[in-house]
Amino acid sequence: MGGSLGIICCFILGALCAWLGWVPDYLLGHEATVYVLYVLMLLVGFSIGYDRRLGEILRTLRPRVLLLPLATAVGTFAGSALVSLFMVYSMSECLAVGAGFAYYSLSSVFITQYKGAELGTVALMANIMRELITLLFAPLLVRWISPLAPISCGGASTMDTTLPIITRYAGQQWVFVSIVHAMILDFSVPFWVTFFCKL
Template structure:
């Protein structure tokens, strides 16, 4: 895979419903499926690995790992592991990353 393709998949940030479609339209079904699987794996790793991530790297690690999902599906585990004081930061992080997905994926797919 080329570097722009890898960057496009990586810039999905867990937003599998949008990034997979954008990548499929721009680069084909194979890369779109790779993006979908990468984003689902990212969410599962965050859900299952949040306690270990928090213990090894600090309370912000599960937020970073969650990407766009840190404001919705992974928020409960993030607040349980990192603490309620990180809930607002997690939602903010998810929102900002959520907005960057269409911009970054489109940019990298156009290269």
């Protein structure tokens, strides 16, 4: 949870610095966010390629494991579409925010690039909240629903920040499912977000 709070603090600090005029104009332009996005994608590639478990995970992958990320995506899109009925944003914009699957660092940059800073901020906060809800309510989700519930709730974060809490309350046997779930959702985020932003 400390990592999420640190990200929120950095976001508030950045917004405050820009509001006070302490940020150079060249950092506020469209080009700067695109370059940051490229660096972010490069770092994501590094972290996935460096993980020695990747080959083992892919070798032991069974088709049935793919049902959970599919269910997570369908549930997220259904929830986002339902929420759009009560929001000032269009359904496609709400679906773009939901398509972040708790991958706030990537989805918020894409959404800011396509739809502007306001919706990008909504995406950042919504996806951070998804991760925080998973961290806080994982024990209750396991007890009241199923060991798969916190994995689905965690979205793309189940390979890193929420994995320890899922392992602790759901059990070690769900580590493999959590990692595959997050990998699939991680790869899908850029495609889904840009698709809904272009609608």
